[in-house]
Amino acid sequence: MFRKVLVANRGEIAVRVMRACEELNVGTVAIYSDADKDSGHVRYADEAYNVGPARAADSYLDHEAVIEAARKADADAIHPGYGFLAENAEFARKVEAEDGITWIGPSSDAMESLGEKTKARTIMKEADVPIVPGTTEPVAEPEEVEEFGEKHGYPIAIKAEGGGGGRGMKVVWDESEVEDQLESAKREGEAYFGNPSVYLERYLEKPRHIEVQILADEHGNVRHLGERDCSLQRRHQKVIEEAPSPALSDELREKIGESARRGVAAADYTNAGTVEFLVEEDPDREGVLGPDANFYFLEVNTRIQVEHCVTEEITGLDIVKRQIRIAAGEEIDFDQDDVEFDGHAIEFRINAENAANDFAPATGGRLETYDPPGGVGVRLDDALRQGDELVTDYDSMIAKLIVWGEDRDECIERSLRALREYRIDGIVTIIPFHRLMLTDETFVAGKHTTKYLDEEIDRSRIEDAQEQWGPEPDATGGDGEDEDVVEREFTVEVNGKRFEVELEERGAPAIPTGGAGGGGNSFAQRPESVGGSADSGGGSVEVEGGETVDAEMQGTILSVEVDEGDEVESGDVLVVLEAMKMENDIFAARGGTVSQIAVEEGESVDMGDTLVVLE
Template sequence: MFRKVLVANRGEIAVRVMRACEELNVGTVAIYSEADKDSGHVRYADEAYNVGPARAADSYLDHEAVIEAARKADADAIHPGYGFLAENAEFARKVEEAEGITWIGPSSDAMESLGEKTKARTIMDEADVPIVPGTTDPVTDPDVVREFGEEHGYPIAIKAEGGGGGRGMKVVEDESEVEDQFESAQREGEAYFGNDSVYLERYLERPRHIEVQIIADEHGNVRHLGERDCSLQRRHQKVIEEGPSPALSDELREQIGEAARRGVAAADYVNAGTVEFLVEEEPGRDGPLGPDANFYFLEVNTRIQVEHPVTEEITGVDIVKWQIRVAAGEELAFAQDDVDFDGHAMEFRINAENAAKNFQPASGGKLATYDPPGGVGVRVDDALRQGDGIVTDYDSMVAKLIVHAEDRDECIARSLRALREYEIEGVTTILPFHRLMLTDETFVDGRHTTKYLDEEIDRSRIEDAQAQWGPEESTAPEDEEVVEREFTVEVNGKRFEVNLEERGAVPLATGDGGADAGASRPEPAGGSSGGATAVEGDGERVDAEMQGTILSVEVEEGDEVAPGDVLVVLEAMKMENDIVASRGGTVSQVAVGEGESVDMGDTLVVIE
């Protein structure tokens, strides 16, 4: 077994991995960016190392900085959690090649094969796993999309090879959209995954999203731990997951589970992973989907999933511990027939978002009150505590609430109780949305598909739930001045650099008369302090609805625009968002440029 594991992640998943290490009597190492220096995973770890500034590309995604931190800590293994570098085959290969450090996850070769969607489709097809009609080679010419549409019809999904969770995917409704959506998918793939290769699939109109948890060891054993139903999504991002699926018959779930085992075995896969499938819903079905229902391979996630606790609750298998044990060379201690499924579980992502405003993420705030629920069958995975500030540089997740019960009806009732108990003040979350869904007839009946939230639910019901159960909107006071002071101290012959924070203090004068070099403020859109673009004129101001980065500016001053024209493409929550004109007019000012960061409420364009 390992002596010390560095967790190359942050937040609740970092704490989750550290807890598993602690139970295995393994030491833990955290890494953190400047934005995360006071975060929960840093407090929890045995030791922690700064790997760079807030920008993820300069910290959590910096391969050399992460590996160097492992060397400094004398860690003999790295666990990537999910997100960031978890599915980066290049980083995994560097860890594999680093002397004395073990990668806790599938091999870089397996990650490369299954991470690139066209290779994965080929492997699954050869293993007799059903795949959605589509291409097995990368597509480089939009004419190929048109030819595919002529053969299979529209809509068509154009997907980035390195994408997932809806990132890098564009849907072509008809031939007129081919060129724009093709270029957008390539651009998003290059921006987020360093790979502009795309492939095509027939776009399923009303699917259910079913995924199978698998774990395999280096001794040839492959086990599946049942399925999770992740069909409740908004913009392809999951919000509630559950297991087992309320839509599958036992015969169908066995078919899907065995298909997952065949596929990963054919890929020589080792460690934990998830094989995702789309199952075609049958309109007006009476009872569960039978063994003749169509299901298709979607992708393999070569890492632990956000929703892995659902499977842990219904099987009793600690997936993270087995990730670590398998990486240490141990053999799985249970056969497939030993996997028993007990009851029903649901996971609720407690995101700092306002569901009534199209799940707009919070721009900041502090947890003035944070009191999670407890009781029989209730589990909370988190890293934040009361008084902590929300770090908005990465994702919006505050915590995960996982509820287990004897059956689905009891699970829903217990979940409602737990959600009512969950007290969060100071930050708007989607707790009211979750309470609504557990009284929603379509969800309670288990008839929701991946399109339900985006296309079918009455949005006014979400607004009513937020008004009834959400916090009152208030403007948080400005944080008091924080001054950082750096000192060098010596303990038992060893020198340490120490940073101290003092709140409300007057900055120390420096040799050049400036403020303490440790104190800094984020730059506004448009450049350094005082250099932001001034907004002029009395026209309509088109503002950013969320924090993000400007990917492209589609208009210039003097351009005539019509309602619905795209003005700016804003990246937020790992997705491209088209900012459009709500009325026609002339662009009198463009207040942002490509590559700039903007906060919610910043003016982007002025239209006269």
């Protein structure tokens, strides 16, 4: 077994992995960006290392900074969690090449073959796993998309090869949209995954999203742990997941589970993973979907999933501990027939979002009250605590509430009780939305599809729920003045070993230091972080006249769609901004001439930064 594991992630998943390590008597190492220096995963770990500025590309995605932190900590394994570098085959290969450091996950070769969707489709097709009609080679030109549309019809899904969770996917409803959507999918693929390659699939308009949890070891054993239903999504992002699916017959779930095992075995895959499928829903069904229902391979997630918890609740297996044991060379100690499913579990993503405002992410705030629920069958995976500031630089999920019941009805009743108990003041969350869904006729009947939230639900009901159960407007924080925080840097010796120590003092005057230049005061600065570089984020610009178009949230500039001197009209797209894993078009509110462009592609900006000036 390992001595010390570095968790190359943040937030609740980092704490989740560290808890598994604790139970295995393994030491834990956290990494953190400047934005996360006070975050819960840093508090929980045995030791922690700064890896760079807030911008993920300069910290959590910096390969060398993460590996250097592992070297400094003398860690002998790295667990990537999910997101960030979890499905980055290049990073996994670098870790594999390090002497004395083990990658806790599938091999880089398996990640590469299954992580790139066209390769994965080829593998699955050869393993006799049903796949959605589509391409097995990347497409680059609009004419290829148009030819596919002529053969298979519209709508068409254009998907980034390295994508997942709806990121890097665009839907083409007719030929007029081909060129714009192709370029957008390429751009997202490059921005999120460093890979602009895309492929095509026939777009299933109202499917169910079913995924199968897999464990595979280095001794040739492959097991599936049943399916999860992740059909309740907004903009292809999951919000509620459950196991088992309320829509599948036992015969159909067995067919899907065995298909997943067959495909993973053919890919020579090890460690944990998830095989995702789309199942065609029958809107007129009375009971569950029978064994003849159509299902198609979607993708393999070569990592732990956000929703792995519901599978743990119904199987009694700790999937993260299994990941660690498999990486250490241990053999899976149970047969497929030994896997038993007990009861029903539902997971609620507690996102800092306003569901009534199109799930817009919160832009700041402090947890003035954080009082999570408890009791029989209630589990909380989180990292925040009362008094913490909300970090808005990354994903909007702040916690996961997982509820178990002996059957689905009890699970829903217990979930309603737990959500009523869950009190968060200081930031907006989607708890009111979750309470609404547990009384929603379609969800309770288990007949929702991946399109239900985006296309079918009466949105006024979500607004009413937010008004009824959400926090008061002045209880969502983020608008007040923060007290001054002064950072003071000291060098100390402990048993003859030197340490550079930074201390924070709130409400104290800054200490002037003897900086170069002599005339004015300078102040202590943060030392360079491990492998990081100075953040080149956006900021204020000098504006001479004109009207500024400012960033409404923190994010990264994906593209600038105009040039200085261009004439624009109201509604024209000026800039494309990535924030909270979503691509956001920034529009001109009125017509005018572009007199100044204050940002460039790849630049990180904060809320309120000027993007474009119009005259």
